Amino acid sequence: MDFIPFSKIIGQDKAIGFLKQAMALGKLPHAYLFTGIPGIGKTTTALALAQAINCAEAKEGEGCGECVSCRQWAGGNFPDLQVIEPDGQFIKIEQVRGIDREMGFKPLSGRCRVVIIRSAERMTMEAANAFLKTLEEPPPGNILILNASEPLDLLPTIVSRCQNVGFRPIPASLAAPWLEEKTQMGRDKASLLARIAEGSLGKALEMWEEGILEKRAEYITTLMSLKAISEIEAVEMALRLTGKEKGQDQEKDGDILPLLNVWKTWYRDLLVVKGEGPPESLINGDLYSELKKAAQGFRIDQLVSSLLLIDQGERDFRRSRNLDLMMENLLLGLRGFMGETGGGGDRENH
Numbered sequence: 001m002d003f004i005p006f007s008k009i010i011g012q013d014k015a016i017g018f019l020k021q022a023m024a025l026g027k028l029p030h031a032y033l034f035t036g037i038p039g040i041g042k043t044t045t046a047l048a049l050a051q052a053i054n055c056a057e058a059k060e061g062e063g064c065g066e067c068v069s070c071r072q073w074a075g076g077n078f079p080d081l082q083v084i085e086p087d088g089q090f091i092k093i094e095q096v097r098g099i100d101r102e103m104g105f106k107p108l109s110g111r112c113r114v115v116i117i118r119s120a121e122r123m124t125m126e127a128a129n130a131f132l133k134t135l136e137e138p139p140p141g142n143i144l145i146l147n148a149s150e151p152l153d154l155l156p157t158i159v160s161r162c163q164n165v166g167f168r169p170i171p172a173s174l175a176a177p178w179l180e181e182k183t184q185m186g187r188d189k190a191s192l193l194a195r196i197a198e199g200s201l202g203k204a205l206e207m208w209e210e211g212i213l214e215k216r217a218e219y220i221t222t223l224m225s226l227k228a229i230s231e232i233e234a235v236e237m238a239l240r241l242t243g244k245e246k247g248q249d250q251e252k253d254g255d256i257l258p259l260l261n262v263w264k265t266w267y268r269d270l271l272v273v274k275g276e277g278p279p280e281s282l283i284n285g286d287l288y289s290e291l292k293k294a295a296q297g298f299r300i301d302q303l304v305s306s307l308l309l310i311d312q313g314e315r316d317f318r319r320s321r322n323l324d325l326m327m328e329n330l331l332l333g334l335r336g337f338m339g340e341t342g343g344g345g346d347r348e349n350h
């Protein structure tokens with residue numbers, strides 16, 4: 001796992017300031033809950049905190065990089081770090097029992113064991129209930145750091161036993177230069193990608209690797225074609241997009257969130273065009289003439305409702321992971337907001 005110190009983490013000054021203050025006061029809680037969308041530095045920050053806590057000579061909350069513990073970090077062999085991730089779709093009760101067993105031993109380094117639980121909202125109910133006991137009385141010398149997108153996705157009894165630290169999406173002004181440096185893509189592309197990814201560096205990198213910028217036009221054409229097809233065809237389209245169509249055996253879960261992100265940027269841009277906002281605030285500004293044309297087919301309330309539907313679809317997908325149902329509902333919903341602007345001409349024949 002790459003190690004990045006606090007000073008190199010971008011866009012999370014507030015959260016990091018809060019953590020450093022707790023360290024300086026010697027008031028670290030036994031459990032933190034880091035919340036925010038994926039890919040904005042929650043795990044990276046948790047790792048930096050773990051290093052700083054264990055550093056023998058931390059300076060202003062930063063690990064010194066030279067003591068025994070920091071050298072172990074740099075070499076990737078610090079003994080008192082445990083990172084738990086979903087095993088398949090879920091974090092299972094055996095994994096929680098594993099944490100309990102581990103925490104029963106004193107930290108090998110003699111300082112502090114840090115257990116990071118990524119995607120904590122993906123605990124099974126059984127695991128979450130077992131974990132509540134872990135949270136109740138963790139042995140001294142252990143800090144638990146839970147990461148989750150939204151506190152609402154966790155049991156309230158878990159949330160109330162942790163100190164909550166919110167992480168924010170990274171502003172495009174910080175994310176774009178970072179992406180540019182990391183990938184050597186030009187500034188225009190980096191800026192477009194940062195905004196499509198809604199401030200998630202992790203998502204932006206994934207999208208870059210998957211060639212989302214190249215697929216963007218296709219995603220938008222697919223969306224706009226909904227208007228001209230029947231409900232049954234829309235359902236078929238949903239299955240095709242999720243890879244569940246007959247004859248296809250490959251699931252395409254990984255493509256869906258980028259697709260939804262692109263659609264959201266499209267609707268946001270349509271709202272800007274419809275409201276005669278400044279063209280420079282458009283995300284897909286390079287598709288200005290297409291936007292202008294498409295905007296004529298919508299009323300503002302239809303655009304707003306469509307955006308809300310996509311947001312809901314994303315949440316449903318994260319929570320239930322029932323991709324087919326989510327996509328069917330979403331496409332039928334979006335289709336319902338197309339083609340009836342009251343301007344005539346575009347109405348379907350019933």
Ligand SMILES: [Zn+2]
Pocket residue numbers: 054055056057058063064065066067068069070071
């Ligand atoms: Zn150190």
